[in-house]
Amino acid sequence: MKGLVALVLCVAGAQVALAQSAPVSAAPAAPGLDLGGAHLLTLEEALRTAHEREPTLRQSHATTEASAAKVDQARAPLLPQLVGSAGYTHGVGNFALGAGAGAQQTDIFKAGVRADQLIYDFGQTTGKFDAAKATLSAQADNERAASLLVALNVRSAYFSVVGAKALLEVATDTLANQQRHQTQIQGFVEVGTRPEIDLAQARTDVANARLGVIQADGAYRAAKANLNLAMGTADAPDYEVSAQTLAPVEGEDKPTAVLMDEALAQRPEFAGFEQQRRAQEAILRSIDGGYWPTLSASTALNDQGPRVDNLAWNWNAGLNLNWPIFQGGITKGQAREARANLQLIEAKLDALRGQVRVDLDQAWLGVRTAKEAQVAADEVVVNARVRLGFAEGRYATGVGNAIELADAQLALSNARAQAVQAVFNLATARAQLLKALGRP
Numbered sequence: 001m002k003g004l005v006a007l008v009l010c011v012a013g014a015q016v017a018l019a020q021s022a023p024v025s026a027a028p029a030a031p032g033l034d035l036g037g038a039h040l041l042t043l044e045e046a047l048r049t050a051h052e053r054e055p056t057l058r059q060s061h062a063t064t065e066a067s068a069a070k071v072d073q074a075r076a077p078l079l080p081q082l083v084g085s086a087g088y089t090h091g092v093g094n095f096a097l098g099a100g101a102g103a104q105q106t107d108i109f110k111a112g113v114r115a116d117q118l119i120y121d122f123g124q125t126t127g128k129f130d131a132a133k134a135t136l137s138a139q140a141d142n143e144r145a146a147s148l149l150v151a152l153n154v155r156s157a158y159f160s161v162v163g164a165k166a167l168l169e170v171a172t173d174t175l176a177n178q179q180r181h182q183t184q185i186q187g188f189v190e191v192g193t194r195p196e197i198d199l200a201q202a203r204t205d206v207a208n209a210r211l212g213v214i215q216a217d218g219a220y221r222a223a224k225a226n227l228n229l230a231m232g233t234a235d236a237p238d239y240e241v242s243a244q245t246l247a248p249v250e251g252e253d254k255p256t257a258v259l260m261d262e263a264l265a266q267r268p269e270f271a272g273f274e275q276q277r278r279a280q281e282a283i284l285r286s287i288d289g290g291y292w293p294t295l296s297a298s299t300a301l302n303d304q305g306p307r308v309d310n311l312a313w314n315w316n317a318g319l320n321l322n323w324p325i326f327q328g329g330i331t332k333g334q335a336r337e338a339r340a341n342l343q344l345i346e347a348k349l350d351a352l353r354g355q356v357r358v359d360l361d362q363a364w365l366g367v368r369t370a371k372e373a374q375v376a377a378d379e380v381v382v383n384a385r386v387r388l389g390f391a392e393g394r395y396a397t398g399v400g401n402a403i404e405l406a407d408a409q410l411a412l413s414n415a416r417a418q419a420v421q422a423v424f425n426l427a428t429a430r431a432q433l434l435k436a437l438g439r440p
Helices: 003-019 043-053 055-078 124-191 196-231 256-266 268-291 330-396 402-437
Strands: 081-097 100-120 294-307 310-322
Touching (some): 043 055, 043 196, 124 196, 124 268, 256 268, 256 330, 330 402
Antiparallel strands (some): 081 100, 100 294
16 A cells, blocks of 8 residues: 555645646747747647647548538539530541432531520529538538537646646655655664664655656656647657646536526537538428429530631520429439438437537536535645644654554545646536537
8 A cells, every 4th residue: 555655645746836827828839839859838839739730620621621612513503604615527428329329528627615504493503502501611610619629638638748747746756755764764773763664664665656756657658648649749759748727717607507508509519500401401492493494595606617717607595494304203202311311400409409418517517526626635635734744743753653654644645646636627627618618
């Protein structure tokens, strides 16, 4: 059990520094992650780097760009269509005349231009155009939702690194303290005021403290690897992190019923589903228009003749009415599919409302619990320090024993661990609350 003392004591120095840390402020660093040497990575820089380099965000942005291109594609049939053409034809014609027969060879050169314009198709093309625009808006909202999730992942990973760094720093201090205790106990043993077993225990505590430093260093490196992954910089050079936490979230003490209204209005997932519903409704209008005719106009101008220097121009214009009388029921099937997809989106919206309620309740309770736990943990630390002071005094005067001293040290170590954990639990809960509310 005493072997745990070394590892847990490493939270000592982190608690006070983190409890007094200022709210997050903008970093002066240039955009992107410029790491190297003793670079100090701030939370803002980590978030900015993730926004630029995190793979899922880049994928989402590429999907948004593709959706924007589909809007251009859907708009194209509404605009005039102009086609130029040129050609050469060589032909041989056989004919019979009286008792004889003959053949005639012909050469035809042709060049021209043709223009077509859709006039009206009962909303088939405009429905597809409206659906493409709504789909683009939905994808933009999905990209924003992905950005909020990445921000939550980066914040959580960053706080883990800060905590691991604090554990490593204090683990080193713990090793130094244990070595100092070993020197003191060795002096007591040499003068005969303490038994040899106390010195053996002190040596064990030093070894455990050294092991704690090794384990804390491994945990710190693993936490930074996770942060690199969250930022999309798996191959980043080494850096240090700034001991930051999150300032109180505006309205975090308000009832969840009040916060729910904000979440429903701000969460990009809701806006995305609303746009998907509009897109599906536009698709349905487009499909229903397929039952009716399409009216278009066309005109063409071309030069044609047997030689390039002997061409005659021709021009024509007309109106075209196309009406699909029967297509085997494909339009009816497409309309049925679109109505089913519309019902699916409505069901997803209802499910999202329930999920947002759960996310908001959990984040709000997490903030409340962490704030109360932080107050309680600070009080436990104060009492544990007093207890350790008494135990050290009793041991120095020969009244106490090594077990009493070790128990007091372990109690203080556990108290400090709880206090530091409360700080990071509160920061993580606030990050989750920001995401649940849809705030950037």
